[in-house]
Amino acid sequence: MSTATRTDFDAELRRHNEVLRRACGIQSGEHVLDIGCGTGQTTRQAARKARAGSALGVDLSAPSIEHARQLASAEKLRNITFEHADAQTHPFPQDHFDLAISRFGTMFFADPAAAFANIRRALRPAGRLVMMVWQARDHNEWIVAIRRALEITDASGADAAGELNPFSLADPPAVTELLEAAGFAEVTFTDVHEPVYYGADIAAALAWIHGFTCTSETLKRLDHAAAERAVTRLRTTLAAHTREDGVWFDSRAWIVTARCR
Template sequence: MRDAASGHGSGYDAELQRHDRVLRRACGVRPGDRVLDIGCGTGRTTRQAARAARAGSALGVDVSAPAIERARELATGEGLGNVSFEHADAQSHRFPPDRFDLAMSRFGTMFFADPVAAFANIGRALRPAGRLVMMVWQSPERNEWDVAIRRALGDAARRAPTGPDAFSLADPPAVERILEAAGFSGIAFADVHEPVYYGPDAAAALDWVRGFTCTSEALNRLDPAGSARAVGRLREMLTAHQRDDGVWFDSRAWIVTAHRDRAS
C-alpha cells in the first residue's frame, strides 16, 4: 500500500474506482443515516455517503492531517452541508456513544495496532444493532498487484515480520474472532473481484507504484545500481499490464459486514 494509513489522494481514488461501486452497494446508505467513515483519506467515500444520507450526516476520520484538510476543501467545494471531517485515530478517538447507524471503511481498518480495541471503540460509537461495512484485502497471493510488484523488486521486497500490514484482515476466521471479541455479531464475508487502476500508462503507473511503502523501502535497501535494475523491472512489468484504457491489475478483497450486539 502507499502508506501506513492508506493511499491518500486522487490517484488512490482512481485506483479503487471499481471498488467504490461495490462498497456503496454493500453499505446501502439510507436518507436518514448517520455514517462514520473510518480511514476516509481525502473523503471521497465520506462525500458519497453524505449525498446518500441527505437527511442524515457523514463524518470522516483519518490519521493524516493533510488528507483531512483536503477532504474539507473538497466537501466545501461541492457544497455539502451534512459532512464533516476529523483528524483522529479511530482506534482511540472518543466518539459520541450510540451515535452512528453505519460505520464504513474502504481499506482503512487494516493498520490498527490493537484491532480488538479499535473495533470495540468503533462499536461503542454505533447505536445498538448499528452496522459495520468494511472492505479489506484478501491474502497477498490472491492480489496480482502485490505479487507482480514484489516479483519485480526481487529479494529486497521480502515483507518485514513487523510493521503495517495491508493484509492483516485477510483471513476470515481471524477477522471473525477479532470482531466477536470487540462486540460484533452477524459477521459475513463477500468476495470482491475487481481490478485496480494504476494510471493511464506505464510511466504514470511507475510513479504511483514507487510511492508504495513496500516499493520505496525495497528500493532504499538496494545500492544505486541494484535500485536502477529493480526500477527497470518494474517498468517492464507495468508496461506488460498496460491496456488501451490504462494499467490494470487483478485484485481480490472482502466486504466484511457485521452489526453491534444489542447487549454490548
C-alpha cells in the first residue's frame, strides 16, 4: 500500500466537488439540506458559506454521520448538524430549507418519487435543488474500464450484486418528469466533464477499487487462479491511467438544478 494519503470519496471527487460548490451559489443567510452527505465535506462547505444560516447533513450510514460530526466539531462549526436519516421518509421541517444539495447522494432511492416529494416539502416555496449525478454508464470510463478488466458482461446498469443503479438519474427527460411530478420546475442539466481520482499509485487505486461492490462480488465468485488473473488485468488498467499526480479516470456527470413550483 502506498504511504500517500488514503483514497476516499472526498479525494476521488475533488474535481467534482469544486464544480458543485460553484453551482450551489450558497448565500450567507440560507438554510441548506445536504442529502447523502457521507462524512460531511459538502455540508461543512455549506455551513461555512451560510454563515448566518445553517446546514443539515443526512445520510443512511451511521459511521459516516459520526465521523462527520467529529470533523465539524474539530472545525468548530456552530451552524451545522448531522442526522442519521433516510431522506425518502425523514420528517424534515416543512418549508424550512432554502436549498437542497447532493453530491452523488440521490441515485439510490428505493422510491425516488417519494424521496423527491419529501425533499420538495422540506424546501421553502422559492427553494432550490442542486444535485450532482452520474451520466450514463457508457459515458463513464471508470466503470467501463473496471468492468472490462473484471470481464463483467451483463448489460444492466446495476452492480453484479444487484445493487440499485448508480446511473439511475442519468436520463434528462426521465429525471425532468420525476422532478416535475414532485413539485419542481425549471429543471436544467449542465454537463460536468471531470476526472475521478483513485489514488497516488497503482497499489492505492487497487485498494480503493477492491471496495467497489462490482469488484468485491465478482472476485468472490471466482476461483483463486481466475481472481488472480482479474487482479492482474485491473493492475494493467490502472497502470494505463497513472499520471505523475496519481491514477485518474475520465467521467461524465450532470449538475441538475430545479426550483420549487
